[in-house]
Amino acid sequence: MRTEAPATPLELVARSIRPSSTTVHAWLLLLPAMTLLALFTHWPALATFIDSFFSTPRPKRGATFVGLENYRQIVDDPIFWQALTNNLLFAIGTIPVSIGLALLMAVWVNDRIAGRTLVRMAYFTPTVLPMIAVANIWLFFYTPQYGLLAQLLSAFGGASYNWLGSKDTALLCVTIVAVWKEAGFFMIFYLAALQQIAPSLGEAAVLEGASRWYFFRRVQFPLLMPTTLFVLINAVINAFRTVDHIIVMTRGGPDNATSLLLFRIYELGFAFWDTSAAAALTMVLLTGLGAIALAQYIFLERRIHYR
Amino acid sequence: MRAAAYMIVTSGRQDLAHGEEPLAEVELRSVSKRWGEDRAVGPAVDHVSFSVREATLAALLGPSGCGKSTTLRLVAGLETVTSGSILIGGRDVTSVPPARRKVSMVFQSYALFPHLSVAENIVFGLKVRGLPSPERAQRLHRAADLLGLAKLLDRKPSQLSGGQQQRVALGRAIVAEAPVCLMDEPLSNLDAQLRVEMRREIRALQQRLGMTMLYVTHDQLEAMTMADQVLLMRQGSIEQDGPPCELYDRPASVFTARFIGTPPMNVVPATALGPLWQGLARAAPPGHGRDALSIGVRAELARLDSCGVEAKVLAIEYLGADTLIDTRIGEVPFVVRMPGRPRLVSGQNVAIAWDVSATHWFDAHTGRRIA
Incomplete structure (x- = not known):
């Protein structure tokens, strides 16, 4: 180590201003990621927020500041209310069922059963497949006359039914697809968490005479609560950002029966080119999701045992 | 108590x-x-x-x-x-x-339920079996008193030291009665x-x-x-x-001889004993040749004796009350335990002997005891 003369106060200030070579390197290394993040995440988010207060620019008339006009239009739009209702029904239909199924499958696969690896893989397949492909497969299931469901029904003497073409069943149909897709994905998280639970806990419970159900209710389920919170937040977010299989299967129809919020945003922005309305609706959706996530943390955090 | x-x-x-x-x-x-x-x-x-x-x-x-x-x-x-x-x-x-x-069981890892308090952990099995609540409380407090856990009943396992966790595991085992x-x-x-x-x-x-x-x-x-x-x-x-x-x-x-006791029992082939064999031979079990015998001696029953078998001191471990002298008889390791602090240095040549009564006879091939 070389010895240095004690620095004067002026030198110290100069040193702190002049960037050392390590600082420059650090910023250079951060630059690519920061650029991409700013360009494709931060700026669009900010721009959306700003655009939601302006009118949609048209060829003859630029964007003008309209304040909360876009938001007022949303409130007046009956299709928004229908999309919101649809989305709430969709959430209520998908979240508890997919989480429940995921938990059930994970507990089952976690126990020693024959062909466990195969079953695990089978459960995870829906997550690996692209949603567009999956939606096409399901489209075939639901097709009237020659679809899988129709063929099964006709084998038992049932009449053919247009599942996706009817206002009464279309939403249920897309809900089932979402459940099928989500459950396998959430199962992986539950399975990982279950494997963290020491096998000796199960053995201790067995020695004490606890039934499988008692052990699940009193030990496994409470120990899985951190995972449940994580999965729940993800499930809520996923329920409100579903769009791909709606586009492939129903395009929001019939008569907006399967129009969900993100699909409505897509429709407003890229079908009607009313980008300001889409921006405002995006802000509404984001605020809502943020509020729900926060509420979940606040209410569930207290009941959770973290290891 | x-x-x-x-x-x-x-x-x-x-x-x-x-x-x-x-x-x-x-x-x-x-x-x-x-x-x-x-x-x-x-x-x-x-x-x-x-x-x-x-x-x-x-x-x-x-x-x-x-x-x-x-x-x-x-x-x-x-x-x-x-x-x-x-x-x-x-x-x-x-x-x-x-x-x-x-049966009740205490696991190596204690197998305590991390989300339950000490009290809940201890009465887990009693609750499963549907024991009435007053009886549960009674047994819990008896066990807690016995194990000195009375002040820790509301804690979670992660807030306990290893020894305390061990006691909780014991508690769970004994309340089952x-x-x-x-x-x-x-x-x-x-x-x-x-x-x-x-x-x-x-x-x-x-x-x-x-x-x-x-x-x-x-x-x-x-x-x-x-x-x-x-x-x-x-x-x-x-x-x-x-x-x-x-x-x-x-x-x-x-195997038993060397597994039980610290240091393990010395086991030497009978052929390695040189002059000492003369004294032991008359006590040797009949029907076994000298080369088919192994001889076992506890370290504390061996002594340094000029008329014994020659050995070379390899290391000296001073333990306080006594000292372990690590030697080699030819190539065979042999440990002698002596009281106090003998004046020896490593590399020194010594002679080791023991009484006939201290001798264990083993079959050199099977490792089993003879007589």
């Missing part, structure tokens, strides 16, 4: 009164356990038979992988036997589910000092409550100090079964 212990004993005895036979005897009859169908891999437990009398502590001792933990898990019912039968209190429990075998308690290396996660303390405590508890205890350990010191009966296992079989002093004084094989 004494009064509380007495109460548990009496209530334990009430449980015993149900059957005609004592509930607490454990017997294994030719029990084997094989993992999978592969014949190339030897069985984990191979025709093991032993019996543990009521209210005694039996230690299942052996090096890692010898099958001692598997044996314990077979008794608990956590594994199923491949062949043979297990009897608890004279009742064949070979195909009885774990919960109905009337099962006549048989199984312990799977319960002290191996504790530091050395705490281990000595808990060793005494578990032994005292076992005697006070009159439990039959099957205790798995790889630490021969633990087995020697705590057990009424030591079951030394090796490669899935019982190598020797007897009280600690018998294993020390009359080891049935070279």
Whole structure:
């Protein structure tokens, strides 16, 4: 180590201003990621927020500041209310069922059963497949006359039914697809968490005479609560950002029966080119999701045992 | 403390009164356990038979992988036997589910439920069995007093030290008031000092409550100090079964001789003894040639004696009360334990001798004791 003369106060200030070579390197290394993040995440988010207060620019008339006009239009739009209702029904239909199924499958696969690896893989397949492909497969299931469901029904003497073409069943149909897709994905998280639970806990419970159900209710389920919170937040977010299989299967129809919020945003922005309305609706959706996530943390955090 | 212990004993005895036979005897009859169908891999437990009398502590001792933990898990019912039968209190429990075998168990990792408080952990099993709440509280407080956990009942396991967690695990085992308690290396996660303390405590508890205890350990010191009966296992079989002093004084094989005791017993081929052989030969078991014999001597029964066999001092370990002198007789290692602090230096030549009465005779090929 070389010895240095004690620095004067002026030198110290100069040193702190002049960037050392390590600082420059650090910023250079951060630059690519920061650029991409700013360009494709931060700026669009900010721009959306700003655009939601302006009118949609048209060829003859630029964007003008309209304040909360876009938001007022949303409130007046009956299709928004229908999309919101649809989305709430969709959430209520998908979240508890997919989480429940995921938990059930994970507990089952976690126990020693024959062909466990195969079953695990089978459960995870829906997550690996692209949603567009999956939606096409399901489209075939639901097709009237020659679809899988129709063929099964006709084998038992049932009449053919247009599942996706009817206002009464279309939403249920897309809900089932979402459940099928989500459950396998959430199962992986539950399975990982279950494997963290020491096998000796199960053995201790067995020695004490606890039934499988008692052990699940009193030990496994409470120990899985951190995972449940994580999965729940993800499930809520996923329920409100579903769009791909709606586009492939129903395009929001019939008569907006399967129009969900993100699909409505897509429709407003890229079908009607009313980008300001889409921006405002995006802000509404984001605020809502943020509020729900926060509420979940606040209410569930207290009941959770973290290891 | 004494009064509380007495109460548990009496209530334990009430449980015993149900059957005609004592509930607490454990017997294994030719029990084997094989993992999978592969014949190339030897069985984990191979025709093991032993019996543990009521209210005694039996230690299942052996090096890692010898099958001692598997044996314990077979008794608990956590594994199923491949062949043979297990009897608890004279009742064949070979195909009885774990919960109905009337055994409690302490796991090596304690297996405490991390999200439950100490109190909830201790009464977990009582709640499962649907014991009325006042009775639960009564048993909880008796156990907590006995184990010094009374002030910790509301804590979570993660807020306890290793020793305290160990006590909670013990508490869960004793509130069950099962006549048989199984312990799977319960002290191996504790530091050395705490281990000595808990060793005494578990032994005292076992005697006070009159439990039959099957205790798995790889630490021969633990087995020697705590057990009424030591079951030394090796490669899935019982190598020797007897009280600690018998294993020390009359080891049935070279393996036992070298596993029990620190330092291990010296075992030297009879051919390496030089002039010392003349004195020992008359006591040698008949029918065995000199080259078919191995001779065992405890370190503390050997002495430095000018008319003994020549050896070279390799190292000197001073322990305070006595000193271990690490030597070589030719190529064979030999340790002599001497009181005090002998004036020796490494590299020095010494002569070692011992009495005929201190000699253990082993078959050099099979390693078994002769006579």
